[in-house]
Amino acid sequence: MKTVFKRTPVLKDCPTHYCPGCGHGIAHRLLAEVIEELDIQDRTIGIAPVGCAVLAYNYLDVDMIEVAHGRAPAVATGMKRTNPDHIVFSYQGDGDLAAIGTAEILHAAHRAEQLTVIFINNAVFGMTGGQMAPTTMLGQVTATTLGGRHATGEGYPLQVSEILALLPGTTYVERCALSSAPRIKQAKKAIKHAFQLQMDGAPGLSLVEILSPCPTYWRLAPAKAMAWIEEQMTTAFPIARLKG
Amino acid sequence: MCGNEALAEAAVIAGCDAYFGYPITPQNEITAYMSRRMAEEGRVFVQSESELAAINMVFGAAATGKRAMTSSSSPGISLMQEGMSYLAGAELPAVVVNVMRGGPGLGNIAPSQGDYFQATRGGGHGDYRHIVLGPSSVQELADCMPLAFDLADQYRITVMVLADGILGQMMEPVVLEPKPRRPLPPKDWALTGMKDRKQNIVRSLWLAEGALEELNYRLEAKHRQIRDNEVLCEEYRIEDAEIIVVAYGIAARIARAAVDRAREQGVPVGMIRPITLWPFPSAQISAAAETFRVFLAVEMSCGQMIEDVKLAVEGRCPVLLHGRPGGGVPMVDEIQDKIRQLTIRSGAV
Numbered sequence: 143m144k145t146v147f148k149r150t151p152v153l154k155d156c157p158t159h160y161c162p163g164c165g166h167g168i169a170h171r172l173l174a175e176v177i178e179e180l181d182i183q184d185r186t187i188g189i190a191p192v193g194c195a196v197l198a199y200n201y202l203d204v205d206m207i208e209v210a211h212g213r214a215p216a217v218a219t220g221m222k223r224t225n226p227d228h229i230v231f232s233y234q235g236d237g238d239l240a241a242i243g244t245a246e247i248l249h250a251a252h253r254a255e256q257l258t259v260i261f262i263n264n265a266v267f268g269m270t271g272g273q274m275a276p277t278t279m280l281g282q283v284t285a286t287t288l289g290g291r292h293a294t295g296e297g298y299p300l301q302v303s304e305i306l307a308l309l310p311g312t313t314y315v316e317r318c319a320l321s322s323a324p325r326i327k328q329a330k331k332a333i334k335h336a337f338q339l340q341m342d343g344a345p346g347l348s349l350v351e352i353l354s355p356c357p358t359y360w361r362l363a364p365a366k367a368m369a370w371i372e373e374q375m376t377t378a379f380p381i382a383r384l385k386g
Numbered sequence: 387m388c389g390n391e392a393l394a395e396a397a398v399i400a401g402c403d404a405y406f407g408y409p410i411t412p413q414n415e416i417t418a419y420m421s422r423r424m425a426e427e428g429r430v431f432v433q434s435e436s437e438l439a440a441i442n443m444v445f446g447a448a449a450t451g452k453r454a455m456t457s458s459s460s461p462g463i464s465l466m467q468e469g470m471s472y473l474a475g476a477e478l479p480a481v482v483v484n485v486m487r488g489g490p491g492l493g494n495i496a497p498s499q500g501d502y503f504q505a506t507r508g509g510g511h512g513d514y515r516h517i518v519l520g521p522s523s524v525q526e527l528a529d530c531m532p533l534a535f536d537l538a539d540q541y542r543i544t545v546m547v548l549a550d551g552i553l554g555q556m557m558e559p560v561v562l563e564p565k566p567r568r569p570l571p572p573k574d575w576a577l578t579g580m581k582d583r584k585q586n587i588v589r590s591l592w593l594a595e596g597a598l599e600e601l602n603y604r605l606e607a608k609h610r611q612i613r614d615n616e617v618l619c620e621e622y623r624i625e626d627a628e629i630i631v632v633a634y635g636i637a638a639r640i641a642r643a644a645v646d647r648a649r650e651q652g653v654p655v656g657m658i659r660p661i662t663l664w665p666f667p668s669a670q671i672s673a674a675a676e677t678f679r680v681f682l683a684v685e686m687s688c689g690q691m692i693e694d695v696k697l698a699v700e701g702r703c704p705v706l707l708h709g710r711p712g713g714g715v716p717m718v719d720e721i722q723d724k725i726r727q728l729t730i731r732s733g734a735v
């Protein structure tokens with residue numbers, strides 16, 4: 143018999159704390175499979191964010207650290223500069239990376255740090271109860287935009303990946319989604335490429351943004367949440383290889 | 387050499403693997419010096435985009451087992467408090483130099499000791515302490531650096547070297563030579579890649595019931611060990627003293643001259659100079675307070691260290707203050723006058 147699917151050993155065999163239909167679990171699996179396939183489990187150091195994925199080290203079987211909200215790219219800089227042979231990645235939500243941590247990600251990219259960043263965009267602050275994120279869609283109802291997000295006073299969805307792609311310090315920026323099987327396959331390819339670049343010593347930061355469902359705080363059933371990514375989110379956040 | 391450069395070179399000699407910093411007066415010589423020397427040594431130097439980033443770079447390098455440091459002055463140290471709390475929670479070794487200036491706010495760039503509370507009470511959120519060294523000469527400032535790295539590694543704790551604008555800028559002859567390291571525990575907790583071992587995790591989040599309380603008790607046990615073993619202070623002419631000056635850092639340097647002059651005039655005065663500000667030499671001060679004496683805290687603030695002196699004296703003797711805040715520096719004459727007034731009041735001589 144031929145094995146068509148197996149659990150990667152980089153993903154621990156345990157129940158997760160994520161809500162039903164949450165995208166973090168899928169993203170974790172892609173990440174773990176890539177780490178296995180590239181055979182870098184024993185020299186990878188991962189950085190968990192503050193956000194729903196704060197406990198990522200409970201699921202990913204690599205050396206990991208949990209850091210202050212938004213500061214992962216600075217921590218990663220300290221790690222990679224002192225350990226150039228290790229593969230260092232940060233895993234960050236849109237509150238972590240696009241709100242409180244904008245200075246850290248911008249300057250890590252600006253310095254062309256040789257890091258890999260997995261950026262999970264779920265258009266809300268999940269962990270704190272579904273408040274507006276900089277990436278929240280116009281009109282989207284959240285715990286802090288009960289009448290829907292208005293551009294006046296609350297701004298437009300922030301396209302961090304497009305900004306980062308402009309910097310000479312990024313080697314690769316791609317936006318993917320978890321909204322369908324082909325999209326998920328593409329996301330895995332992008333993650334793998336981003337790690338491969340770091341392994342090859344590419345002279346800059348590689349980032350994969352992943353549009354990821356949050357059924358709980360979008361107040362949608364899981365299947366509807368996947369459709370909302372395609373129908374709504376991709377209008378502000380087009381799926382595209384933005385650089386490299 | 388100026389104090390800033392002396393401490394920087396001492397850090398290089400002590401095996402500092404990585405320096406991260408953001409310029410601020412009066413400690414810019416450290417960052418500039420490190421940018422050159424770390425490159426010469428093939429080690430890591432990064433000028434960060436902020437102090438917030440600098441302390442988190444230290445966090446990252448320290449988590450992989452490297453000797454990492456940063457330096458700043460008061461406003462920058464405020465910005466580092468989040469990171470210092472995380473360092474305490476994750477029990478990572480780190481060295482932070484604060485060359486204090488006047489505050490609050492942007493304050494001024496004159497020397498000050500106004501950050502004593504922030505330094506000795508933890509500074510960031512949560513229930514923690516870190517070691518604070520308060521040198522009073524350029525030589526002692528340099529000697530603090532290998533000690534700071536050793537203490538940090540031994541106890542997995544942040545060590546702050548608390549200097550001020552005068553010490554940082556002052557030029558004095560210094561002897562810089564490698565010191566033997568203390569016997570240090572292996573860094574088997576470090577993130578080095580999980581080759582031949584299980585996953586290592588560095589974290590400060592403890593959600594399970596009782597887990598954080600357990601961590602806090604473990605930290606407290608460590609703090610107790612440090613209090614029991616690592617107090618440093620100098621006792622100067624205190625045997626027959628009826629007045630005891632308590633001062634640290636550059637204020638102690640000035641106060642020493644005042645003590646000497648008063649002694650020449652027959653005034654029985656001495657000085658206790660804390661070198662570790664946390665742990666504070668409470669036992670030494672308490673012992674001195676067993677016979678009736680007058681204590682005079684001399685510091686460059688409106689009175690911060692004096693609270694630790696009072697806690698040690700426990701009401702047995704009067705404790706008075708001569709403080710100069712906001713960049714004011716106490717002059718020898720001022721301190722001498724104060725001592726004279728106390729002499730008259732206490733009936734000594």
Ligand SMILES: Cc1ncc(C[n+]2csc(CCOP(=O)(O)OP(=O)(O)O)c2C)c(N)n1
Nearest residue numbers: 192193194211235236237238266267268269
């Ligand atoms: C300094 C600080 N401010 C605020 C918080 C509270 N907080 C925790 S997670 C979070 C937002 C997380 O949102 P995101 O990064 O989008 O991740 P998600 O939970 O949606 O996966 C906030 C505001 C914190 N932990 N630290």
